Amino acid sequence: MFRVDLEHRNKKAHDGQRKRERDVDKIVIVGAGYAGMMAATRLQRGSRDFTMINRHEYHYLTTLLHEAAGGRGAPSHYSVPIRHILDKPGSKLVVDEVVKIDKEKRVVVCKSAEHEYDILIFALGWIPEYFGIDGLKEHSLVLRSLNSASHIRDHIEDQFRQYLDDNNEEHLRIVIGGAGLTGIELIGELVDWVPQLCVRYGIDRSLVDIQNIEAMPTILPQVPENLREVAMQTLTEKGAQLRTNTKIVRVEKDVVVVGDGEEVHAGTIVWTGGVRANPLLGEAGFTVDRRGRAKVNAYLQSVDDERVFIGGDSAWFEGEDGKPAPPTAQMATQMGKQIGENVLALGSGRAMKAFEPDNQGTLASLGREVGVGNVKGIPVKGVVAGLAKEATKVKYLWELGGIRLASEKTGQLVHR
Ligand SMILES: Cc1cc2nc3c(=O)[nH]c(=O)nc-3n(C[C@H](O)[C@H](O)[C@H](O)COP(=O)(O)OP(=O)(O)OC[C@H]3O[C@@H](n4cnc5c(N)ncnc54)[C@H](O)[C@@H]3O)c2cc1C
Structure with missing residues (x-):
């Protein structure tokens, strides 16, 4: 019934505004990684209230964890308090562990409480894949x-x-x-x-x-x-x-x-040899691939339930080439933004947009100054690659929290 409602609403965007807004009243985002934070910032900018549930009260920069592990900077350099970014009264943060998604009752079950949703944005990322290797x-x-x-x-x-x-x-x-x-x-x-x-x-x-x-x-x-x-x-x-x-x-x-x-x-x-999607999706009965990622349509909605958007490493999105989008921060960030925009579109009766991944390239750091990779298909190495990698950090921080966050964090990350 609701699925039909949503589909219908997307096609007939001019229908009654009041009913549409009521239907997407309770928006719950689980996971404050790249996908979750990007979706949340979009919703906040669009003045949409939501509840974000995350294990910690901070967002950490997963792509820089090797720096923290390798003694480069203090852990605080690689994290941002979520409330510094999601600072509007309608942006609620719940620090808790999600243990189950009840897709029939539309409830997120956490260790301390349960949260009902009209729209769920699932962005709980990944867990290690051990390939059954003993011990x-x-x-x-x-x-x-x-x-x-x-x-x-x-x-x-x-x-x-x-x-x-x-x-x-x-x-x-x-x-x-x-x-x-x-x-x-x-x-x-x-x-x-x-x-x-x-x-x-x-x-x-x-x-x-x-x-x-x-x-x-x-x-x-x-x-x-x-x-x-x-x-x-x-x-x-x-x-x-x-x-x-x-x-x-x-x-x-x-x-x-x-x-x-x-x-x-x-x-x-x-x-560090493998990742698979957060298992809660498979356990909840969503259609998943062999890596546990849940299948989504062009708008990043679950193919099993259009009220559930899935982004980042948990999403099984196939592009035009038929290949699944890779589990990268780059993809998670792009998906999160699109999900945020699509949920705003649903709430205001506009048509949603299909997700179009834009591969900007891959960069691997090889220590503190050099790296290898490609930027939009152009191969780079050495210090140039190292600088390009630094630039991607600044770009992300800028998108997340504007110039204030980018300059504050870049200062910390440069003077380490
Ligand atoms: C060391 C390292 C380097 C990397 N380098 C790159 C790179 O250079 N470029 C690139 O594109 N990608 C890189 N990646 C991959 C990239 O970090 C991931 O693809 C990306 O983090 C996925 O984003 P996400 O939003 O799906 O999930 P995550 O960023 O993993 O966020 C998930 C969030 O959900 C929270 N969470 C999880 N389970 C629960 C639960 N049960 N209850 C409550 N909260 C929960 C987590 O604490 C976390 O905040 C790297 C990964 C690592 C580990």
Whole structure:
């Protein structure tokens, strides 16, 4: 009944305004990541009231978590209090953990309370994909939140201290599983940070072993082959071992076992090798793909329920080429904006717009100053890529909180 109403309303935009507004009265956004925050800022600018539910009272910059994990800046540099951005009386923030979506009753169930919705914007992002590798979940760290980034940084530093106590060199071996964007950017941070740690603790740099282990024949599948070679060379020269064609088959406490049975003993094991969508969508009965992403139509509404918009890493959106949109911050940001606009359109009787992804390119940092990637198809490397990556941070902050936030955060991020 409601589905028909919504469809009808979108097609016949001139119908009665009062009824339309009543139908989208209760807007609930779950998840204050890239997609959720962009949708929320659009709604706030359009003077639409909503409730945002998120695990923390701050929004963190997931694409910079490797910097926080690699000791570059204080955790506060990578987060923004949500209330600084969503500061209108009608923009309500609930800090809670979402545990279930009841799509029949149209209720978001949290640990502390339940929230009814007319329109739900689902943007709870991703969880790690362990591919069934024995012991991986139990014995590895993951880089998925500000807290986990701080934990990785503290853990590595603690391993350096333990080495001073017992002289066991295994404390100084760091294994990063997965050579996608996250794994490579983390390796890049570590090769720049470890020399500082060695000076601080009086440890010879040659005793520290930083390894990346990847099952595929190549690193960074997102960038062209010649740039992958640049990345390999840059990181190897800075002292990392990049082991491609090497499959992790089992993980035990402080041990990674690879394909041929070799045991790599390491004080730090971080898994970055895969992501899947937040499982709450699949559990609620939405149509999901093998990565748990819920299928959406051209307007980013669930194909199962037009009252539910899904954005970011949780969305299964297929573009004209039939390929699913990749799980990137770039896509999440674009989707969030479109969802915000489409919900505003629904509320005011205008027609919604189909989502048109615009691939701006991919950039991977390789430490504090250099990187590789492409900007709108043009290959970039070295300092130019590093600067282009910095520019994407500023652009995002500007979109999120205007010039005030961009200048405040850029100052923090530059003077770290
Ligand atoms: C280290 C690293 C580097 C990256 N670099 C890049 C890059 O350079 N470029 C790029 O495009 N992409 C990059 N990515 C990928 C990018 O960060 C993700 O694609 C993006 O964050 C997805 O956005 P999202 O809005 O879907 O979810 P997220 O940004 O993950 O936001 C989800 C939000 O929901 C909250 N949440 C989750 N579960 C619950 C719950 N049950 N209850 C309440 N709240 C909950 C989380 O705390 C979070 O605030 C990187 C990822 C990592 C980890």
